[in-house]
Amino acid sequence: MTKILVLALILSGVAAAQNPGNGKTLFNTKYRCYACHGFSGQNGPGARLVPMKLTREAFFTFVRHPRAPRPGTSPAGQQDRMPPYSAKELPDTELADIYAYIRTLPDSPPAKSIPLLNKIAGEN
Amino acid sequence: MMSCLATSTRTPSNRRRFLKQAASAAAIAAGPAITKAQEPAAPPPRIGAQPPSARQLAADVGVPSTQAPPWIVEHPGSDFMVDTLKALNLEFVAANPGTSFGGLHESLINYGGNKMPELLTCCHEESAVAMAHGYAKIEGRPMLTMLHGTVGLQHASMAIFNAYADRVPVLMIVGNWGNAVQAHNAQDMALMVRDSIKWDDEPKTLAAFAESAIKAYKIAMTPPMGPVLLVLDEDLQAQAMGAARPRVPRVTLTTPPQGDSGAVLEAARLLVAAERPLIMAQRAARTPNGITLLVELAETLQAPVNNSERVNFPSRHALAGNGGQGYQPDVTLCLEVNDVSGTARAARARNAKVVSISAQGLYQKSNLQDAGRFADVDLDIAGDAEATLPALIDACKRLITADRKRAFAERGVQLAEAHRKARARDIELAAIGWDASPVSLNRLCAELWPLIENEDWSLVSWQGFIGSWPDRLWNIDKHYQYIGGQGAGGMGYGAPAAAGAALANRRHGRLSIAIQTDGDLMYAPGVLWTAAHHRIPLLTIMHNNRAYHQEVMHLQRQAGLSGRGGDRCHIGTTLTDPNIDYATVARGFGLHGEGPISDPAQLVPAFRRAIEVVKKGEPALIDVVTQPR
Numbered sequence: 001m002t003k004i005l006v007l008a009l010i011l012s013g014v015a016a017a018q019n020p021g022n023g024k025t026l027f028n029t030k031y032r033c034y035a036c037h038g039f040s041g042q043n044g045p046g047a048r049l050v051p052m053k054l055t056r057e058a059f060f061t062f063v064r065h066p067r068a069p070r071p072g073t074s075p076a077g078q079q080d081r082m083p084p085y086s087a088k089e090l091p092d093t094e095l096a097d098i099y100a101y102i103r104t105l106p107d108s109p110p111a112k113s114i115p116l117l118n119k120i121a122g123e124n
Numbered sequence: 125m126m127s128c129l130a131t132s133t134r135t136p137s138n139r140r141r142f143l144k145q146a147a148s149a150a151a152i153a154a155g156p157a158i159t160k161a162q163e164p165a166a167p168p169p170r171i172g173a174q175p176p177s178a179r180q181l182a183a184d185v186g187v188p189s190t191q192a193p194p195w196i197v198e199h200p201g202s203d204f205m206v207d208t209l210k211a212l213n214l215e216f217v218a219a220n221p222g223t224s225f226g227g228l229h230e231s232l233i234n235y236g237g238n239k240m241p242e243l244l245t246c247c248h249e250e251s252a253v254a255m256a257h258g259y260a261k262i263e264g265r266p267m268l269t270m271l272h273g274t275v276g277l278q279h280a281s282m283a284i285f286n287a288y289a290d291r292v293p294v295l296m297i298v299g300n301w302g303n304a305v306q307a308h309n310a311q312d313m314a315l316m317v318r319d320s321i322k323w324d325d326e327p328k329t330l331a332a333f334a335e336s337a338i339k340a341y342k343i344a345m346t347p348p349m350g351p352v353l354l355v356l357d358e359d360l361q362a363q364a365m366g367a368a369r370p371r372v373p374r375v376t377l378t379t380p381p382q383g384d385s386g387a388v389l390e391a392a393r394l395l396v397a398a399e400r401p402l403i404m405a406q407r408a409a410r411t412p413n414g415i416t417l418l419v420e421l422a423e424t425l426q427a428p429v430n431n432s433e434r435v436n437f438p439s440r441h442a443l444a445g446n447g448g449q450g451y452q453p454d455v456t457l458c459l460e461v462n463d464v465s466g467t468a469r470a471a472r473a474r475n476a477k478v479v480s481i482s483a484q485g486l487y488q489k490s491n492l493q494d495a496g497r498f499a500d501v502d503l504d505i506a507g508d509a510e511a512t513l514p515a516l517i518d519a520c521k522r523l524i525t526a527d528r529k530r531a532f533a534e535r536g537v538q539l540a541e542a543h544r545k546a547r548a549r550d551i552e553l554a555a556i557g558w559d560a561s562p563v564s565l566n567r568l569c570a571e572l573w574p575l576i577e578n579e580d581w582s583l584v585s586w587q588g589f590i591g592s593w594p595d596r597l598w599n600i601d602k603h604y605q606y607i608g609g610q611g612a613g614g615m616g617y618g619a620p621a622a623a624g625a626a627l628a629n630r631r632h633g634r635l636s637i638a639i640q641t642d643g644d645l646m647y648a649p650g651v652l653w654t655a656a657h658h659r660i661p662l663l664t665i666m667h668n669n670r671a672y673h674q675e676v677m678h679l680q681r682q683a684g685l686s687g688r689g690g691d692r693c694h695i696g697t698t699l700t701d702p703n704i705d706y707a708t709v710a711r712g713f714g715l716h717g718e719g720p721i722s723d724p725a726q727l728v729p730a731f732r733r734a735i736e737v738v739k740k741g742e743p744a745l746i747d748v749v750t751q752p753r
Contacts, residue, residue: 031691032680032690032691034752036677040560040751042556043557043565043566043753044752081681082684083681083683085689088687089690109555111551111552111555116571117555119574120551121547
C-alpha cells in the first residue's frame with residue numbers, strides 16, 4: 001500500500017512536471033524568460049534553449065546556479081549572464097513546467113534548406 | 125558696434141504687433157476686394173447691405189497711405205543673417221517654432237524664399253537636432269536648427285549630447301527674447317548645454333554674427349566634429365540693418381589635423397613587423413574616401429579590419445572581421461576608437477602593442493564622461509585618422525620588403541578563409557527561429573535584402589538592437605549605407621535621425637530604410653508627421669518588441685542579484701496593455717501604414733507595397749511584431 005502511495009505521488013509529480021501549457025504562461029508572461037531567450041526559445045542574447053540539450057537536472061542547475069557574475073561588473077554590464085532563480089522565487093513545479101514547454105518548441109530548419117539563405121550565402 | 129544699425133525708437137517686440145495692426149488696417153482698407161476673392165460664390169447683395177462709400181471708409185479707418193508706415197522695418201538684421209547662412213550653403217533648417225527666433229524665421233521664409241535653407245517643421249526640438257544629426261552622417265556637413273530660448277534648448281539637450289558624443293557637426297541657433305517672457309530668457313543661454321557642445325558665442329552685432337556663424341561652422345566641421353551654438357538676441361534679429369551692411373566673410377574650412385610624421389613612421393614600423401596585426405575602426409571614415417584609404421591600408425598589410433559604428437570597411441571584404449578564432453593580434457591599430465582602454469589592457473596582458481590614431485586627443489573637456497577611460501597604449505597619435513591614413517599607407521609601403529610581402533600574402537589567404545568561415549557561420553545562425561512568430565530579426569533582415577540589393581539603399585538606423593543582422597547578411601560597402609548609432613545611447617534619436625538621414629538621401633535618389641525600435645519612436649513620434657509633411661522618402665520597419673527591452677533584461681538580472689525573482693520586471697519596462705498599433709499611428713500622421721505583422725510569411729508582400737510608396741517619394745511604415753532581440 002505504501003509503495004502504491006509513493007508511486008502515485010511520483011506519478012502526480014511527473015504529471016505536474018509535464019504541463020507545458022502552464023509552462024508557456026510562465027515562460028512568456030510570468031517570468032518572461034522570452035526576454036533573453038526569445039519567444040522561440042532560441043532568439044536573443046540568452047542561451048539557445050531549442051533544441052533543449054540539457055537533461056531536466058542539468059536545466060534545473062542552469063537556472064538555479066548559473067555562472068557567477070563577473071567581479072566588479074554591474075548588472076548592466078552582464079547582458080549575457082543568466083540571473084539566478086532560487087526555488088523560493090521559481091518553485092520546482094513551475095520550473096518543471098517551463099522545461100516541459102521548452103521541449104515542445106520547434107527547432108529551426110537548417111540554413112541549407114532555406115533558399116533565401118542559400119542565395120545570400122552564394123553572393124560575393 | 126551698434127552704430128551699424130539704423131536707429132529705431134521701437135522695441136523689437138512691438139514690431140510684430142505693429143505689423144499685425146498694419147495688416148489688419150490694410151485688410152480693412154481693402155476689405156471688399158479681399159472678401160470677394162476669398163469667397164467662392166458671393167451671395168446676391170441684400171438691400172441695405174451695400175459696401176461703405178470711400179467717404180465712410182475714410183471716416184472710419186482713415187485714408188490709406190501709399191507710404192510704408194513708419195513702424196515697418198524694411199531690412200531687419202535677420203535678413204542679413206539669412207545672407208550669411210546662405211553663404212554656408214545650408215540645405216535645411218529644422219525647427220519647432222519659437223518666438224525668440226521669430227525674426228530670423230520670418231526672414232528665412234520671406235526674404236530668403238524658404239530655400240537654402242528650407243524650413244523643416246518639427247514637433248519637438250529633440251527631433252530637430254536629431255534630424256540634423258542623421259543628416260550630417262549622410263551628407264558630411266551640418267544642418268541648421270533653430271531653438272526657442274531656454275525651453276527649446278532644454279528640449280533639445282539630449283539630442284545635442286548624442287551629437288556631441290557621436291562627433292557629429294550640428295549648427296544651432298537659439299533665441300534670447302528680451303524681457304517678453306522671463307522664463308525664455310537667460311543671462312548665459314549656452315550654459316545649460318555647454319558641456320555637450322564644442323563652441324558657442326553670443327554675437328552682439330550683425331558683423332559679429334557673420335563672423336561667429338562662419339566660425340561656428342568651421343569649428344563644427346573640424347575633427348573632432350561636434351555641435352556648436354549661437355545665441356541670438358531678438359533685438360539683433362528685428363532691428364534695421366542700416367546702410368552699412370556688414371561683409372559676409374569667406375567660408376574657408378580648417379584642414380583636418382594629420383598625425384605627426386615621426387609617430388606615423390613608428391606606427392608603420394610596428395604594423396609592417398607585426399605577425400598578426402589588427403585594425404579597429406570606429407569613426408575613422410568621415411568621407412567616402414576614408415573607406416578607400418582603409419581598404420588600401422588593410423590590403424597593403426593584409427590585416428583584418430574590425431569595423432564598428434559607421435561604415436569604415438566593406439562588410440564582405442575578405443579582410444573584414446577580427447581574423448577568426450585564435451587570431452591574437454600582436455599589434456592593434458585603433459582608428460578613431462572612442463574607448464581604447466579595454467583593447468590596451470588585453471594587449472598588455474599578452475605583451476602586445478596598441479597604436480591609436482584619433483582626433484579625440486586634440487579636444488578634451490566636459491563634465492560628461494564620454495571620452496573613454498584612460499588607455500595605456502604604446503603609441504598615441506593625435507590627429508584625424510582619415511587625414512593621417514595616406515601618410516601611414518605610404519610609410520608602410522616604403523617599409524615592406526619582399527619577405528614581408530610573401531608573409532603578408534600567406535596571412536591574407538588565412539584571413540580570407542577566416543572571413544569565409546565567419547560568414548558561413550552567420551548564415552547558419554540566420555536560420556534560427558526562421559519560422560517563429562513573432563518574427564525573428566534575422567528573418568526580417570534576410571527577407572528585406574533581396575528587395576533592396578539592386579536599389580541604391582541606405583540603412584539609417586542602428587544595428588545594435590537588431591543583432592547586427594544587416595552587417596552579417598547584407599553587402600555594405602558604401603559610406604551612406606549605414607549611419608551607426610546614437611552616440612551617447614540616448615533613446616529618441618532613432619526616428620528623427622532616420623528622417624534627417626533620409627532627407628539627405630532624397631537628393632541622391634536613395635532608398636532609405638530604418639529598422640525602428642518601438643521604445644525609441646515613442647519618445648517623439650511626431651517626427652513621422654514631419655516626414656509625411658516634407659515628403660521624406662523613408663521606409664520605417666518597426667522592430668516592435670513591445671518593451672524598452674534592454675531594461676526588461678537589466679531588471680531581471682538586477683532582481684536575480686537581489687534574490688527577489690523576475691516575475692515583476694515587466695512593471696515600468698514594457699509597452700503593452702494596450703499594445704500600440706503603429707500602423708494606425710502612422711496613418712494618422714499621413715503615412716502609408718501596415719501591420720501589425722507577426723507571421724514572417726507576410727513580410728515580403730508588405731515590404732514590397734511599402735517600398736513602392738517610398739520610391740514615389742513618400743514615407744511608409746510597416747509594423748512588425750518581433751522577437752525581443
